[in-house]
Amino acid sequence: MKPLLEHIANAVNTPFFLYHESMIKSRIEDVLNVFSTVDFQPTFAVKANANPFLLSVFHAYGIGADFISRGEFEASRAGGIPTSKMTWNGNVKSEDDMLFFSKQGIQNVNIDSIGELQKWGHLKKNHNVPLPSLFLRINPSIEVSTHPYIKTGMKQHKFGISLHDIDTCLRIAQEVGLTLQGFHIHIGSQITDSDSFEKAYSTISKLSRQYGFTNINIGGGWGIPYFDKKQLDLQQMKSFVTSLFSHFRIWCEMGRYLIGEAGWYIVRACENRESEVETMCITDGGMNHLLRPSLYKAHHSFSSTDPIPQKKSVRIMGRLCETGDILVPSTVQNCPKEGSLIAIHQSGAYGFSMANHYNGFPLPAEVFLSQNGEWTIIRKAESNTCFLDQCDSGERYDITH
Ligand SMILES: Cc1ncc(COP(=O)(O)O)c(C=O)c1O
Incomplete structure (x- = not known):
């Protein structure tokens, strides 16, 4: 997996989200099996992940869309639903x-x-x-x-x-x-x-x-x-x-059941900072892309391409100016080597869909890994200044009217 991840990381830059088709398929099959004896009309909760390409994968399995807003409605239409x-x-x-x-x-x-x-x-x-x-x-x-x-x-x-x-x-x-x-x-x-x-x-x-x-x-x-x-x-x-x-x-x-485990948030380990009790592994990702650990104290699991054996615990952190910018809380596990890639697991649901521009960082790319081993960029990373796009329309209003 390491050469493939490095290859994708070179093409789209870290951080990025990676989704694997085989897991989506397996979870769809699980759900269909539970309901195999009843008249069943499944939809996917788009709030969990609104990428049109992924919605088209669900559509191919006969799964419709449950949307909240015009944005999610348009994403579903773009996915062919x-x-x-x-x-x-x-x-x-x-x-x-x-x-x-x-x-x-x-x-x-x-x-x-x-x-x-x-x-x-x-x-x-x-x-x-x-x-x-x-x-x-x-x-x-x-x-x-x-x-x-x-x-x-x-x-x-x-x-x-x-x-x-x-x-x-x-x-x-x-x-x-x-x-x-x-x-x-x-x-x-x-x-x-x-x-x-x-x-x-x-x-x-x-x-x-x-x-x-x-x-x-x-x-x-x-x-x-x-x-x-x-x-x-x-x-x-x-x-x-x-x-x-x-x-x-x-x-x-x-939502979550169908896409959660099929997604990884891939970040690069930038710097390991030692405290007496643990290693803080600071990455180029952050709570701006994966909010769940900070918002819900969620504990995702992780793996890295170059783990260093250690007895201390390790905490995977983002690069934002927030103490709560945690991707994985303290865990006794081998520490990712500086420069290695880290996959934060179970990030397919409420990952990208809750991402934001805090600290002025752009939203990351999303990549789809198909069952036959091909990968596709299903969303490009934003530019560094994209969050400024709607500012300064030039319109001025007179408050006396
Ligand atoms: C009304 C409604 N339906 C479906 C869902 C999807 O939930 P889950 O992703 O846990 O399956 C949600 C999520 O909050 C919801 O509010």
């Missing part, structure tokens, strides 16, 4: 966007609140446009074990309609002439405990029977093994999926 295979999620939706996406013919939308339901009623009354299929996102009040910032299914969270408000929503829908197609649920992200999904899937299947819906959107949330190696029990998942969902059409929006 037809609007008839797109679901729109969003915490607050503008009427302008509602009209736009309806005109584009998207397939489904998940309604997040009573206020939003009323807006759809308003749109129907005022515009003669076919609406997408409407799903009601419910908040099931289920606690899950994951980072607090990515739990979404409890009372204190801003997402979805409380179970007590379902009847009110159905009454409003009837009053404004809307037909709902089913319920949607998404209890959080990076969940590796299958019991939480069993609870959520049972709740939504029971409610769907009660209200006579045949469509269910189960969201995403499947966790992957980071440094802790915890993973979902797919056998168990398959068993309750089969028993709970055999009479339903199941939609899903899976």
Whole structure:
């Protein structure tokens, strides 16, 4: 692998993201297998990774897109995904966007609140446009074990309609002439405990029977093994999926599970600084490209092309002016030699899609490694001054008017 990585690094410069097709394929197969006994309509949650080339890979496997914004919608279209295979999620939706996406013919939308339901009623009354299929996102009040910032299914969270408000929503829908197609649920992200999904899937299947819906959107949330190696029990998942969902059409929006382990963030070790307790390996990457360790205290695993045996722990850091600019927290592992390449694993999901221009560094390149060993640049690195592009439009406004 070292010669290949060096070869790519010479062509695109470090840092960069590298995705490998074989892992994407294997994860798609895992998911399809869990749902093989039910009527299954999968979409990929574009928020996890919006590269159009990768979206086209999912499209080739019959997987649609779950998008949040016009940007993610356009990325999905650029990946060749037809609007008839797109679901729109969003915490607050503008009427302008509602009209736009309806005109584009998207397939489904998940309604997040009573206020939003009323807006759809308003749109129907005022515009003669076919609406997408409407799903009601419910908040099931289920606690899950994951980072607090990515739990979404409890009372204190801003997402979805409380179970007590379902009847009110159905009454409003009837009053404004809307037909709902089913319920949607998404209890959080990076969940590796299958019991939480069993609870959520049972709740939504029971409610769907009660209200006579045949469509269910189960969201995403499947966790992957980071440094802790915890993973979902797919056998168990398959068993309750089969028993709970055999009479339903199941939609899903899976992000991390499909792309997380298929991506590496590749950086170069620039300087090893020794403290009494550990070696700080400073790289040319940073939290501007891989935010998860700083934002969620995520612990990714890593490997390097030239590891030096050592007994101390090593911390992989970025080059930004932030103490929290950590790529891998202290780990007892061989230390990357200065000048070597380091692969930060599990970086395919919420890596590039959360990257930013902090400290004025450009966004990095993305590279795809196909199963036959060919590699393709699927996004070029930005120029050093790209973040200035929209500044100084030259327009001046007079505040007295
Ligand atoms: C509504 C919704 N669906 C799907 C996803 C994808 O989640 P994951 O990447 O954990 O599968 C998210 C992520 O936050 C989400 O908010």
